[in-house]
Amino acid sequence: MKKIFSYHETYVLIAVVILSIVITLVNPDFLTLENLFGLLRSYALMGTFAVGVLFVLISGGIDISFTAIATITGYTVAVLLLKAGDKLNIVLIFLIAGLIGVALGMINAAIIYFFRIPSIITTIATMNIYYGILTVLSQGKWLYGFPQWFSDFAEINVFTLTNRGGTPYGFSLITLIWFAAMLLGWFILRYTIIGRSVYAMGGNMASAHRAGFNLMGLHLFVYSSMGFMAGIASVIQALLVQTVAPNALVGKELDVIAAVVLGGASLSGGTGSMFGTFLGVSLIAILGNGLTLMHVPSFWYKVFIGLTILLSVGASTYRRRLFSRQRVIIEEEVR
Amino acid sequence: MAEPFLTLKNVSKHYAGVTALDNVNFEIFKGEIHCLVGENGSGKSTMIKIIAGTVPPDPGAIIQIEGQTVHGFHAIDAIHRGIQVIYQDLSLFPNLTVAENIALGQFVAAGSKMINWKELRQIAERAMARINIRLPLDALVGEISIADQQLVAICRALVHGVKLLIMDEPTASLTRKEVNALLSVALDMRSKGISIIFVSHKLNEVLQIADRVSVIRDGKIVGTYPSTELNTEKLTHLMTGKKLEYKPFVRIVNQEKPVLEVHQLSKRSQYRDISFKLYPGEILGITGLLGSGRTELALSLFGVTSPDSGEILFEGQPVKFRSNRDAMGMGIGYVPEDRLVQGLIMNQSVGKNIAITTLDNLVNHFGLIDRNKLRNTIHRWVENLAIKVPSVESPVQTLSGGNQQRVVLSKWIATNPKVLILDGPTIGIDVAAKFAIHEIIRNLVKQGIAIILISDEIPEVLNNANRVLVMHKGRLVAEFDPSNTSPDELQNFMDTIE
Numbered sequence: 001m002k003k004i005f006s007y008h009e010t011y012v013l014i015a016v017v018i019l020s021i022v023i024t025l026v027n028p029d030f031l032t033l034e035n036l037f038g039l040l041r042s043y044a045l046m047g048t049f050a051v052g053v054l055f056v057l058i059s060g061g062i063d064i065s066f067t068a069i070a071t072i073t074g075y076t077v078a079v080l081l082l083k084a085g086d087k088l089n090i091v092l093i094f095l096i097a098g099l100i101g102v103a104l105g106m107i108n109a110a111i112i113y114f115f116r117i118p119s120i121i122t123t124i125a126t127m128n129i130y131y132g133i134l135t136v137l138s139q140g141k142w143l144y145g146f147p148q149w150f151s152d153f154a155e156i157n158v159f160t161l162t163n164r165g166g167t168p169y170g171f172s173l174i175t176l177i178w179f180a181a182m183l184l185g186w187f188i189l190r191y192t193i194i195g196r197s198v199y200a201m202g203g204n205m206a207s208a209h210r211a212g213f214n215l216m217g218l219h220l221f222v223y224s225s226m227g228f229m230a231g232i233a234s235v236i237q238a239l240l241v242q243t244v245a246p247n248a249l250v251g252k253e254l255d256v257i258a259a260v261v262l263g264g265a266s267l268s269g270g271t272g273s274m275f276g277t278f279l280g281v282s283l284i285a286i287l288g289n290g291l292t293l294m295h296v297p298s299f300w301y302k303v304f305i306g307l308t309i310l311l312s313v314g315a316s317t318y319r320r321r322l323f324s325r326q327r328v329i330i331e332e333e334v335r
Numbered sequence: 336m337a338e339p340f341l342t343l344k345n346v347s348k349h350y351a352g353v354t355a356l357d358n359v360n361f362e363i364f365k366g367e368i369h370c371l372v373g374e375n376g377s378g379k380s381t382m383i384k385i386i387a388g389t390v391p392p393d394p395g396a397i398i399q400i401e402g403q404t405v406h407g408f409h410a411i412d413a414i415h416r417g418i419q420v421i422y423q424d425l426s427l428f429p430n431l432t433v434a435e436n437i438a439l440g441q442f443v444a445a446g447s448k449m450i451n452w453k454e455l456r457q458i459a460e461r462a463m464a465r466i467n468i469r470l471p472l473d474a475l476v477g478e479i480s481i482a483d484q485q486l487v488a489i490c491r492a493l494v495h496g497v498k499l500l501i502m503d504e505p506t507a508s509l510t511r512k513e514v515n516a517l518l519s520v521a522l523d524m525r526s527k528g529i530s531i532i533f534v535s536h537k538l539n540e541v542l543q544i545a546d547r548v549s550v551i552r553d554g555k556i557v558g559t560y561p562s563t564e565l566n567t568e569k570l571t572h573l574m575t576g577k578k579l580e581y582k583p584f585v586r587i588v589n590q591e592k593p594v595l596e597v598h599q600l601s602k603r604s605q606y607r608d609i610s611f612k613l614y615p616g617e618i619l620g621i622t623g624l625l626g627s628g629r630t631e632l633a634l635s636l637f638g639v640t641s642p643d644s645g646e647i648l649f650e651g652q653p654v655k656f657r658s659n660r661d662a663m664g665m666g667i668g669y670v671p672e673d674r675l676v677q678g679l680i681m682n683q684s685v686g687k688n689i690a691i692t693t694l695d696n697l698v699n700h701f702g703l704i705d706r707n708k709l710r711n712t713i714h715r716w717v718e719n720l721a722i723k724v725p726s727v728e729s730p731v732q733t734l735s736g737g738n739q740q741r742v743v744l745s746k747w748i749a750t751n752p753k754v755l756i757l758d759g760p761t762i763g764i765d766v767a768a769k770f771a772i773h774e775i776i777r778n779l780v781k782q783g784i785a786i787i788l789i790s791d792e793i794p795e796v797l798n799n800a801n802r803v804l805v806m807h808k809g810r811l812v813a814e815f816d817p818s819n820t821s822p823d824e825l826q827n828f829m830d831t832i833e
Contacts, residue, residue, distance in 0.1 A: 193449065193450055207428055
């Protein structure tokens with residue numbers, strides 16, 4: 001029992017539950033399957049990004065460029081859809097976007113590893129390069145009017161229910177793709193040697209080197225996973241809004257990183273879990289949705305997000321300090 | 336003990352014209368504990384690196400393992416041959432569990448793709464059973480004590496099928512009890528035929544555990560001796576090449592007006608009912624085991640933490656420090672136990688580190704730093720304390736331990752303190768550098784500065800202090816007069832308080 005309270009995730013879960021209760025008391029519409037399924041669908045984008053970000057943060061790095069990568073992959077598949085839409089299918093689209101993402105992620109990894117440039121600097125630079133090149137080539141043009149099968153796919157539900165008003169709603173296939181990405185990430189982090197090695201590298205890079213870990217391979221793996229998830233996320237974005245705009249994603253990277261940090265990952269590396277990341281994304285989603293349902297002006301959204309991050313990270317830092325202070329020299333007598 | 340595990344013949348190493356190792360011949364038997372002692376910069380670490388395969392020796396060297404001559408010896412070959420090094424920083428993963436730290440490398444080395452948690456735990460458990468220890472498998476390594484972390488590192492070496500374990504300064508930050516536990520683990524490993532090279536500055540430990548001792552000086556092996564033929568004095572002589580003797584420092588102190596007085600000082604779960612007086616020109620020794628509360632007390636005297644109750648009088652006036660800035664303003668200086676973390680800005684130059692505490696005195700009329708004043712101050716201290724630096728611009732991290740400690744000292748002496756608290760001023764530095772530091776301390780008190788010397792090295796406090804206070808579990812439990820106390824007497828007292 002005591003152990004449960006040593007996990008960061010427990011506290012985020014408590015926050016999620018409390019927040020849900022408060023919102024439901026104000027507006028009972030919140031705690032309906034319809035609303036929750038809707039949330040799970042629209043936050044699939046952030047959630048899929050978050051899976052990749054988690055890998056990078058655990059490894060002790062950071063990636064700012066993933067939204068730019070997603071912009072490139074999204075734009076590329078959009079062009080393909082418009083040019084040769086009927087020869088393609090959804091699996092191919094995901095595959096193409098994922099592979100381009102992997103390639104761009106590998107460029108990040110190679111720069112970080114071979115030139116020993118801090119990941120934050122490298123990815124700020126590559127974000128500008130990737131995004132810049134795309135802006136030049138696309139001239140900022142929005143793309144829409146994708147084939148019918150592409151918009152149909154976005155509406156597929158795993159199962160469908162009907163609300164009291166008679167409108168059907170359901171658990172979207174897009175959500176399932178996000179969940180599959182999380183499941184895959186969780187499995188890799190928990191049960192594969194490469195996953196555990198990512199934790200080890202994030203915990204102590206020098207030790208990992210001495211212990212004979214393949215640091216180049218790990219860098220490539222981590223940043224290309226990020227690139228892969230960015231590619232998948234870009235298709236999810238295209239499915240959700242049926243439009244690809246060059247400027248739709250860049251600028252959102254800090255929100256995603258914040259969600260992952262909220263879920264317990266540390267910017268100094270070595271910690272973080274898939275469950276925590278899910279909770280972090282959920283907390284952000286519920287907060288945004290709740291404010292709308294409680295009719296709070298949307299300008300307040302950013303303020304609340306900021307406060308939540310400070311509170312969460314502050315609390316976990318404080319807990320860690322309490323722990324490290326527990327070195328007791330005199331055992332106090334019982335009075 | 337007839338068969339050698341490792342033999343080095345004619346091993347030399349030159350770095351850009353500097354001789355680090357000069358024709359070294361060395362041999363360690365199977366199941367032997369062999370201690371390697373020498374001053375900083377004597378070539379010990381180069382020798383370890385060559386044995387570990389991370390540094391190649393000059394051509395012409397012969398390395399034999401179990402009777403076989405090896406060629407092109409690399410780190411990975413050393414590992415395959417059963418050579419493991421536990422470095423001072425232990426190279427563990429603080430964010431992973433004990434079990435993972437012990438066994439993960441095994442999976443990586445075997446080229447496995449998947450982890451089998453059950454098997455991983457079994458590997459860790461077997462390793463611990465081999466040396467009769469028990470640690471919680473699921474605890475994070477960052478949250479267990481340094482001593483336990485050391486055991487984790489040893490278990491990891493065992494998992495890799497270690498035949499020769501090299502431990503670099505393993506006892507530097509352990510308490511006596513923990514040291515004894517570690518030494519008994521080492522003896523246990525020896526009985527299983529594992530060879531151990533033990534590098535240490537603590538000569539009494541060396542003599543307690545070693546079968547044989549090799550002394551290295553200026554890149555040469557001075558000699559290899561059975562430990563039964565040695566004592567601390569002889570060993571010191573061999574290491575330094577000089578006859579260095581601990582001469583007690585006798586001084587009569589005018590006990591009229593204390594500069595610092597402490598009454599019934601207590602802080603919850605750290606120390607309790609501490610009272611003492613400190614006079615100008617006095618060295619007050621405080622000794623106690625690691626974790627006795629001595630550092631916590633020092634931090635309160637320096638204003639970093641505030642006591643819960645009790646009184647501090649400075650020059651007769653009651654004072655309350657809100658922060659260490661207050662304490663520094665009064666004239667109290669503190670050289671911390673861990674100079675690497677707290678005392679120095681490692682990647683900054685020697686000069687900047689010295690000047691940092693006195694920047695206020697170095698400004699010109701415009702409130703900017705006066706370059707000339709700065710340069711003069713730095714040069715004065717470098718000369719006064721004979722700090723060996725290629726240039727005052729060199730980063731502090733490039734200096735040896737002894738020289739780093741001098742930089743810390745000069746930084747504080749430059750503030751003209753009235754009270755200087757030295758917490759473990761000679762930890763991890765070699766004998767000759769130690770003597771030099773003691774000389775500096777003695778000169779300081781002659782100028783009227785009062786010094787609190789905190790150390791767990793009994794000869795150090797007895798030979799330098801006017802009075803020695805013993806701290807145990809947060810309380811002062813005894814006072815000794817060095818002029819009529821022998822080191823053995825004090826050591827016995829320390830060993831029997833519990």
